[in-house]
Amino acid sequence: MNIAARNVGETGKAARLGFENVVHRYGADDVVRNVSLTANPGEVLCLLGPSGSGKSTLLRIAAGLEVPTRGRLLINGIEVSGPSVFLPPERRGVGLMFQDFALFPHMTVASNVAFGLTATPKPMRAQVVDDALARVGLMGYGEKYPHMLSGGEQQRVALARAVAPQPSVLLMDEPFSGLDSRLKDQVRAETLAVLRETGATVIIVTHDPEEAMGMADQIALLKDGELVQAGPPHMLFKQPANLFAASFFSETNVLDVSVEAGKVDLPFATLTAPAGFSDGKATAAIRHSDVRLRNEGRGDAAKAHILQRLYLGRSEHFVLQIDGLIQPLHARISAGHIAENAESVFVEVANTAILLFEKRP
């Protein structure tokens, strides 16, 4: 098949995009290390990870702005980047949206949106632009210039421009990071609705775990260029592959524990280690928000001395000292449950909220 002759991603039809053993090197540094990952048709895949974990590099490889050092990129099963193939960005049927929106300041909103419509016959372009603007709630904004719009409106113009050509894959690099935090939630929800309506496969780069949780069908968690874990948000939250994944999504207590005869004794719980878990030193991870506090003790509750208590409006943060636990335990609970003058509390943690990891030598 002569793939250079046409787009591999068909206009208006969601594509499958696969990274296969992708390695990317800048100078002597491997910044993407053997990543294999698939974005399924119509799914929102979030590439999540701390700064420098290789998210943007993967997105740029998908876009065709970067050639991988090793491995292959497939769109609908067709190799578009690999040892002997490189299909330029314009032939991949992918759309791009960057964090700074990259609108042309000297062009009207309508001209900005029309910019990517080179494949649309000229007489149809005005209608496509109008439809795209209507879709993002900016009907009648066509003759304005970007500087006349708010940050949220500029983001919507950028979104309209990205979806207007009906890409089969839409690639978005930190699309909300330029927005005021008060605006973010609303713009995210609106964007997600537009993305669902277009039905395209979407890959979003973000370093914000909550953003990924709220938007993704699949999250790919990256660290130092490696894929740590990929799966639906609930899976990454409930069954994190390692301690990094466990603590990436929320503030977590990391406790040194020991496993003896397959059991771990904590002051507030006795755990059975999973099958195949070795005896010896291990790590227990407990999210701050999974620690329950009461004024009165009951059942397995352990008494704790309050070392520190911070009011945070709707919630309160406690730092607690518990007999039998070397490290202090942190708890985040909704405000108003613990007596104002309390010096001690009772701690409960459900066994299912305690994640156990073997210590790597």
Ligand SMILES: Nc1ncnc2c1ncn2[C@@H]1O[C@H](COP(=O)(O)OP(=O)(O)OP(=O)(O)O)[C@@H](O)[C@H]1O
């Ligand atoms: N053009 C380049 N030349 C050399 N090194 C680069 C280049 N682009 C990125 N890097 C390095 O590659 C690594 C991965 O960068 P990348 O931008 O992919 O990470 P990221 O996870 O998107 O980070 P951020 O969230 O900070 O954007 C970083 O260490 C970065 O410094």
